[in-house]
Amino acid sequence: MAFQLSxxxxxxxxxxxxxxxxxxxxxxxxVGLFNWGPCDEITVLSNEEELRTTFGVPDTQTxxxxxxxxxxxxxxxxxxxxxxxxxxDVNASVQSPRQIKNQAGIDALAASDATxxxxxxxxxxxxxxxxxxxxxxSSWDTASDTTAYxxxxxxxxxTSTFASNLDGSNDEIHVLVIDEDGAFTGTSxxxxxxxxxxxxxxxxxxxxxxxxxYKDYINANSAYIICTGQPDSTSGATMNWDNxxxxxxxxxxxxxAPVAGYNVSLSGAVNANDSTAGLxxxxxxxxxxxxxxxxLFLAGPATNAxxxxxxDMALTRKDCVAFVSPLLSDVSSxxxxxxxxxxxxxxxxxxxxRSSSYYVMDSGWKQQYDKYNDVNRWIPLNGDIAGLCARTDxxxxxxxxxxxxxxxxxxNTIKLAFNPTKTSRDTLYKNGINPVITxxxxxxxxxxxxxxxxxxxxxDRINVRRLFIVLEKAIATAAKYQxxxxxxxxxxxxxxxxxxxxxxxxxxxxxxxxxxxxCDTSNNTDTVINRNDFVADIYINPAxxxxxxxxxxxxxxxxxxxxxxxxx
Numbered sequence: 001m002a003f004q005l006s007x008x009x010x011x012x013x014x015x016x017x018x019x020x021x022x023x024x025x026x027x028x029x030x031v032g033l034f035n036w037g038p039c040d041e042i043t044v045l046s047n048e049e050e051l052r053t054t055f056g057v058p059d060t061q062t063x064x065x066x067x068x069x070x071x072x073x074x075x076x077x078x079x080x081x082x083x084x085x086x087x088x089d090v091n092a093s094v095q096s097p098r099q100i101k102n103q104a105g106i107d108a109l110a111a112s113d114a115t116x117x118x119x120x121x122x123x124x125x126x127x128x129x130x131x132x133x134x135x136x137x138s139s140w141d142t143a144s145d146t147t148a149y150x151x152x153x154x155x156x157x158x159t160s161t162f163a164s165n166l167d168g169s170n171d172e173i174h175v176l177v178i179d180e181d182g183a184f185t186g187t188s189x190x191x192x193x194x195x196x197x198x199x200x201x202x203x204x205x206x207x208x209x210x211x212x213x214y215k216d217y218i219n220a221n222s223a224y225i226i227c228t229g230q231p232d233s234t235s236g237a238t239m240n241w242d243n244x245x246x247x248x249x250x251x252x253x254x255x256x257a258p259v260a261g262y263n264v265s266l267s268g269a270v271n272a273n274d275s276t277a278g279l280x281x282x283x284x285x286x287x288x289x290x291x292x293x294x295x296l297f298l299a300g301p302a303t304n305a306x307x308x309x310x311x312d313m314a315l316t317r318k319d320c321v322a323f324v325s326p327l328l329s330d331v332s333s334x335x336x337x338x339x340x341x342x343x344x345x346x347x348x349x350x351x352x353x354r355s356s357s358y359y360v361m362d363s364g365w366k367q368q369y370d371k372y373n374d375v376n377r378w379i380p381l382n383g384d385i386a387g388l389c390a391r392t393d394x395x396x397x398x399x400x401x402x403x404x405x406x407x408x409x410x411x412n413t414i415k416l417a418f419n420p421t422k423t424s425r426d427t428l429y430k431n432g433i434n435p436v437i438t439x440x441x442x443x444x445x446x447x448x449x450x451x452x453x454x455x456x457x458x459x460d461r462i463n464v465r466r467l468f469i470v471l472e473k474a475i476a477t478a479a480k481y482q483x484x485x486x487x488x489x490x491x492x493x494x495x496x497x498x499x500x501x502x503x504x505x506x507x508x509x510x511x512x513x514x515x516x517x518x519c520d521t522s523n524n525t526d527t528v529i530n531r532n533d534f535v536a537d538i539y540i541n542p543a544x545x546x547x548x549x550x551x552x553x554x555x556x557x558x559x560x561x562x563x564x565x566x567x568x
Contacts, residue, residue: 018494020478020502025398025470026390028072029080029320030298030383031282032065034058035271036126039085039101040282042292045069046077053223055083056126056184057372061271064301067368068383072298074411075387076394080294082285084278085123090269091226092120092127097268099123106219106226117229120266121222127269129183130192130224133176134231134262136200138252149176153196160197160212162204168248171200173214177224180265184224192224201244231262279306289317295398295469296386299324304351311452314358319473321389321451321465322359324352325380326433331364331418332378342424346431355454357465360385363428363435364418366410366444378417381436384410388446389466399467399511401449401545403434408446410436416444432460449545464542467511471540475499479536487529492519495536503538513541 004010029042036056037043045051048070058066072079090097094117100106101123120127133149140156150156157172175195182188198214206212215227230241231253241250253262279302286292297320299310307324314322330344341364349361362381370377388402388410395407402408416438420428425435425447434448453460459468478498485491496519503515519536528535 016494018478018481018498020474020498023470023473023477024078024293025295025466026076026393027078027080027294028076028296028298028386028390029082029286029292029294030065030069030072030300031082031084031279031285032069032300033062033085033279034065034083035062035124036122037083038103038122039083040278040285041102041104042080042082042285045073045079045081048073051079051081052372055081056124058370059373063370063373063377064379067370067377067379068298068300071368071379071381071383071412072387072390075384076296076390078390079298080286080292082282084282086278089123089271091123092125092130092266092269094118094132094264094266100226117227117231118264118266119226119228120269121224121226123269123271125269125271126183127224128265128267129179129181130266131176131178131180132225132231132262132264132266133178134253135174136172136253137170139262152176152191152194157197160199160201160204161207162212163199163201163244163248163250166244166246166248168201168244168246169250170252171204171244171248171250172197173200174198175214175218177222193222195221199244200241200250201248203243225266280309283309283313286313287316289319293319295320295466296389297322298383298386299380300382301325301328301380303327304348308352308354311352311354311356311359315354315356318358319469320358321462321469323382323386324359324361325382326361326364328365328378328380328417338421338424339427341418342420342427345418345428345433349431349433349452352452354452357451357453357457357459359452360450360462361433361452362446363420363433364416366412366416366436367414368412369414376414381410385434385436385446387411389462397509397511398470399463399506399509399543401461401463403446403449403462403545405442405445409442410444410446413444449547458542458544461545463545467506467542468540470511471503471506471538474502475538478502482534487524487532487534489520491534492524492536495519499536499538503540510543513543515540 034055037054090099118132136157153174157174159169163171177193179185179190179192198212198217202213204212218227299307310322314320326345326348331341362385365378365380367376392400392402392407419438420435428435432450432452437447438444449462451465458464496517499517506512516539523535
């Protein structure tokens, strides 16, 4: 502290109440192909309804990704999702389709782009179902293409208060966004959105202080369209729809517009959802641990090559576990034998070619009902396995095994593509693959908790790997506040006194059998201190889950004294 130059009392505070913070353990992530929604940016979902409204209903290409996400959300409520999009996918438009992926793309639009007028907000053929109707004072009663929509509004568009105060007139318009083909709602002609009493004038402010210039307002509030240019003639001619000033009279919608009064359908969008070209690029959004916090990662219907990329990402981050499934072709044949399916699943794991505790592989796919298309679908199980971990975090802790009859029940399953017998389970388990089985009276159960680590180690179990992720993330977060302090006895004692209560709490919650924290002159020697380093050794004896149970039954005759014959 500063030296006082004259007598007085100087009051200061020093905060020594450092604690180890709680860290998120149930936040999951995935990348996938979807029919709608923002692309190449992370969107957080908490339930299936948000999944549907954000990314659209599934089709024959996108359903494995949609239902992988839905499977996780049946257990957990925090899924960070990125929609990948091939470069060939474009947005539906009035005139000139182009690719606009997300809000960043919307913000990058030119201020006066009169070549498209209206564009679907996101790439994908769903945008071809959109219809836009624009009405102003001139077309309210005269244009047959718009008068049918008057019932959606209370009064005709006229002059806003803002324009009226400047002696301007005729600046208001009404805009409808309609599901013309029913692709969004299932009912053709459904009104999706309406924007009433917005203005043709770029500087118009509403009574709430927000811009009601129609471009700004629609682009800020619509879930379906972007306004890029004036709804004028197809030649691109511009009208007097600009700044309002004293006495400005705004032009009416031109009779030479696409239709008088402006009623148009968007078109030209294409989907290439059968292409996985964009998945690897989208995966890069999860690379930075400082920007994106995620502890579980869903591979969905990933190929072996893409599963390897996901595992490499998890291994680089070292703070999350990837969940992968074998290929559907490994397990889908109804005539293939148990041995054939087990061999194929093991071959998939071999093709992934990774020995790491940062991923978990299950035994196959499940069949579940697709209520959006009234068919049964085959869905990879990795969304469920990650979901079981998220639910275990809620009911117990991250260091409890998610497997077994207490916590390992799989939801929303008609049947399994591969229901391994005991012999097949032995083959899978010794290769680090966790069987999911169907058992009478129990349903569908995860019967394994191994990671993908090949060598014998405590880290070949899910609960141990997740325990250490929790410890490492929490303690590392707390430790960063020691940076640029002095490496002296006081700082080292402060660190030990901060970490030890945290570890005792984990021990009391059955995650640790024993621990020891060493941070003193034995590991912070003069050499370490002179190197500007700080060292703490934390020894952990983790709790292990039961994988096998042996029950010994001994038959005796009726003259045996159990107290004398039983050897403990």
